[in-house]
Amino acid sequence: MAIPILNVVNFLILFPFIMAIIIGCLKKASVLRSAVIIIGGFTIMISAIYVAVSVLRSGDTSQFVFLQHTELPDKFVIAGEIFLMGLVCFLSIKYKKYYAIIFSLVGTIPVLWMDLTGRAVEGNMHLRIDTFAAVMYLIVGIVGILICIYASGYMKDYHHHHTDVQDRSNYFLALMFVFLGAMFGLISSDNLGWIYFFWEITSVCSFLMIGYTRTQEAVDNSFRALWMNLLGGCGFAAGLLYCSLNPELGFSNLSQVTQTGASELVIVPVTLFAFAALTKSAQFPFSRWLLGAMVAPTPSSALLHSATMVKIGVYMLIRVSPVMYGTLTGVMITVIGGFTFFAASLLAITVSDGKKVLAYSTISNLGLITACAGTGTTEGVWAAIMLVLFHAVSKSLLFQTVGDIENCMGSRDIEDMHGLIIKLPRLAFIMIIGICGMFMAPFGMLVSKWAALKSFVDSGSVWLVLFLVFGSGSTLFYWAKWLGKICAVIHQSFELDDITPRSEMISIFPLTTMIVVMCFAFPWMSGHMVQPILDEAFHTNIPDVIGTGDSIVMMIMVAMIFMIPIGSRFLSIGKNSKMTMSYVAGVNAGDDRHYIDSFGKERALYMSNWYMIDYFGEKKLLRPCIYVSTVLVAVMLIIVVGGAF
Incomplete structure (x- = not known):
């Protein structure tokens, strides 16, 4: 007997919060x-798969609409909003970061006023x-669950290496499950008030996770993340109020906004929702909060970058696309998205901290997703969704692997990963798959960029095409540098x-397998999911974005690419190989690890990447x-929102 979908959805929203209390x-x-x-975790995973498969197999999602009368849940939402506002105010006063209080009050009080006075549309x-x-x-x-399982083992090693940090791993792990519960609530909700509530939970959770170590840097970075996301929350609250209180609209649901069309009235709340999405997805000028999130333990970065925080922003943009x-x-x-994609990819070239490269990569790829969603075309939305899928898996794997490499080597600097294929072969092989998944054929990130390019060309914007071309070139550069160091x-x-x-x-092995399997499942995912x-x-x-012919060509390409290393291995069996010393300008000391300098002294051989800091380093490029x-962003808000009043 089939379990009612509503029961499973309610379970997925509430059970992670119960898990958080237990942990x-x-x-x-x-x-x-x-x-x-x-x-x-596996109970949540199986439940999520059950809901997803049931919806995907149904062919008619209009039946999965629930809860018209919600008096009791609405009271919990109101109480939750008051609690979040009180928590932000308390911690802001404690750490003397008073500006966060302003954004919290401005965003929450009008929504509470609307709910408590009965002005919300029902x-x-x-x-x-x-x-x-x-x-x-x-996703x-x-x-998300695989990251939580990874975190349960990682936090023990983290505190073994960071004895100066108070062990509050139960608090950290509990926050991760609260995050997942809020995510399930947000993506399940159609009511704008509920979406806003879960939106704010994610903002506060990310703030608490980033400040986990309680160092001054962690506190400063966590409050930067808080005020930037609360600013976006103010934008979302303004859009919610406009939809509900405008007598010509009277909307309370997101689906009503997206089904109305691009009228002059609807475009105002859509602009405000888009502004909120820019803050969540760490697009310029709001990218610094995500860069500062690196101070938190690695599972926090993996969760924020792949399955939760930043995905909320692009989720909202795709909804209103x-x-x-x-x-x-x-x-x-x-x-804004195209500019972020290009600029962040340039900045990624100039840093050697592995987590920081991944952070800039996330900002860059989310910029591309944002640009695709902004076009509002079928190809753009298709590319955006495929990019979301592949980015979630690849980036989660990369962050987890970097965290394990740091625990094994004591460093996450790319320069220290020279020869990782020999030093830590298992982790190096996994990381190679993750990196290839971000920029090489036949992995989906590259194929999705083809659809993005088609969407940009159809839009007639030369600037967007240039952003994509040069941004992709920069992306190739920094990933190839890292890959070369490993190999x-x-x-x-x-x-x-x-x-x-x-x-x-x-956690790591299933994610690695998923990246490879998704290459072969790409045509199926396009036809049955996207x-x-x-x-x-x-x-x-909508006509198929990828036709049958394209799918066949893609499958042949995938098979050929995977056959190359296998064929090379068989062809090399029984062949005599000769090891040749590196030339090193003729001064090799004889062991490939040292050379003779101009004074006749033996020195250690070291090869370093070129980071181009003098050309477009953070100090030169980030602030402009x-x-x-x-x-x-100001021009968009002034013209669209200001012109409506």
Whole structure:
């Protein structure tokens, strides 16, 4: 007998909060706590897959609309908003960061006033599970849970290496499950008030996770993340109030906004929602909060970058994308996204900290997703969704692997990863797959860029095409540099002890497998997951973005690429190989690890990447990028929102 979908959805929203309470009570790292996380995590994962498969197989998502009368849940939402506002005010006063209080009050009080005075529009369904929500269920339920399982083992090693940090791992792990519960609530909700509530939970959770170590740097970075996201929350609250209180609209649901079309009235709240999305997805000028999030333990970065925080922003942009087609808002969002994609990819070239490269890569790729959503075309939305899928899996794997490399080597600097293929072969092989998944054929990130290019060409914007071309070139540069460092082999390199615990491999191996499987499943994913989203978003049957012929060519390409290393291995069997010393300008000391300098002294051989800091390092490029993007955002808000009053 089939379990009612509504019951499972309610379970997915509430159970992570219950898990958080249980984990919070288990203060010491133990077998019991790990077992609770693994068993509870897989229960959530199976439930999320059940909902997603049920929706994807149904062919008619109109039946998955629930909860018209929600008096009791509404009271919990109001109480939750008051609690979040009080928590932000308390911590802001404690750490003397008073500006966060202003944004919290400005965003929350008007929404509370509307709810408590009965001015909120009622009578519409509060939950809606369509195909896009089902796809997001898979991302949150699979990738998010695997990160939580990874974190249960990682935090023990983290505190072993960081003895100066108070062990509050139960608090950290509990926050991760609160995050997942808020994500399930947000993607399940159609009611704008509920979306706003879960939106604010994610803002506060990210703030608390970034400040985990309680160092001055962590506190400063966490409050930067808080005020930037609360600023976006103010924009969302303004859009919510405009939809509800404007007598010509009277909307309370997001689906009503997206189904109305690009009228002059609707484009105002859409612009405000888009502004909120820019802050969540860390687009310029709001990117610094995500860069500062690196101070938190690695699982926090993996969760924020792949399955939760930044995905909320692009999720909202994709939702309202059809409404932005042909509007000034769409043009400005596309330009901001394209500019962020290009600028962040340049900045990624100039840093050697592995987590910082991944952070800039996230900002860059989210910029491309933002630009695709801003076009409002079918190709743009298709590319945006595929990029979201592949980015979630690849970036989660990369962050987890970098965290394990740091635990094994004591460093996450790319320069220290020279010869990683010899030092830590298992982690190096996994990382190579993750990096290839971000920029090489036949992995989906590269194929999705083809659809993005087609969308930009159809839009007639030369600037967008230039952003994509040069941004992709910069992306290739920094990933190839990192890949070269990993694969570079020094003669007689020594293997290090791989101390990665088995609990972390429970997460890493499935993610690695998923990246490879998704290459072969790309045509199926396009036809059965993404194509139905386009039909629902544009309210018509959309022709296949990837036709049958393209799918066949892609499968042949995938097979050939995987056959090359296998064939090379068989051809090399029985062949005599000759090891040749590196030339090193003729001064090799004879062991490939030293050379003779001009004074006749033996020195260690070291090869370093070129980071081009003098050309476009952070000190030269970051601040101008923030200024330019600030002007773009201000122009969008002044013209669209200001022109409505």
